[in-house]
Amino acid sequence: MLKGQTAVVTGGSRGIGRAIALELAEQGANVVINYHGSTEKAEAVKHEIEEKGGTAEIMQCNVADFEESEKFFQQVIEKYKRIDILVNNAGITCDGLLMKMSEKDFDTVMNTNLKGTFHCIRFVARQMIKQRYGRIINISSVVGVAGNAGQANYAASKAGVIGLTKSAAKELASRKITVNAIAPGFIETDMTKVLPDKVKEDSIEKIPLGYYGKPEDVAGAVAFLASDKAGYITGQVLHVDGGMVI
Secondary structure (H helix, E strand, C coil): CCCCCEEEECCCCCHHHHHHHHHHHHCCCEEEEEECCCHHHHHHHHHHHHHCCCEEEEEECCCCCHHHHHHHHHHHHHHHCCCCEEEECCCCCCCECHHHCCHHHHHHHHHHHHHHHHHHHHHHHHHHHHHCCEEEEEECCCHHHHCCCCEHHHHHHHHHHHHHHHHHHHHHHHHCEEEEEEEECCECCHHHHCCCHHHHHHHHHCCCCCCCECHHHHHHHHHHHHCHHHCCCCCCEEEECCCCCC
16 A cells, blocks of 8 residues: 555556556555646546545646756645655657658657656655655556567657666665666557557457556556565566567
8 A cells, every 4th residue: 555655647647647646546645647738637537536535636747848847846845745656657659650750750759758757757866865765667668678660769768768767776776766667568548549440450469468458457567566565676677568578
C-alpha cells in the first residue's frame, strides 16, 4: 500500500496515464495528475479518483519546457512537502518515414518524450535526495527496444528513456531512490484504436499471448515498482508486452 505517499503522474489525463493515476490512488497515494492539453479530461480523472474515496489534484504543465517543469515541481513540493513517486508517462508521436521526417517532427517528439523525462527527474531528484527515498518509474516502449519502421523519432526517444533510466538509477541509488522503466507493447488506448484493421491483425500475430494489453496491465506494473516490494529493484526495464520482444 502507498497510503499517505505523494505521487506525480505526467500525462495523467487519459489512456495509460489515467489508469496509473487511478491505480496509485486506489493504493492510497495522493495523486497529482499532470496534463498539458485537456483540462476537462484531467478533471474527469480527478473526479473518478475522489468518487472512489481517493485524493487527487490536477496541475497543468508542458514537461517539454524546462522552466515550466521547474515551477510545476516547486508547486507540488510546496503543497505536499514531499514527492515519493514520479511516473514519467507523458509522451507523443509524430510518425513518418525517416527520409520524409521533418526536423520539427523529430525535435517535438524528443523534447516531450526524452527531454520531458529528463526535466522531471532533474527537478524531483533534489527533493527525493533530501527525503532519502523515492520511486521513479519511466514509461518507455517496446519500440525503444526493438525499433519500428515509421517511428524513428519515437523509437529514439524511448530508447533514450531507457539509457536515462539506467544512468539515473546509478546516480541516485545511494540515496535509496530507485529508477526503473516499463516498456509497454500494444495497449488498448486512443492511439491504437485508430490503427487500420490490417495493422491490428498483423501486430497481434507478433504477440505470443495473442491480444492487446489494457492500460490497467501497465498500471499494475507501475504500482509494483512504486511499492516496498520492489525496493531492491533498480535500473531495470520491465516489459508489459504479451511476450512481443522475447
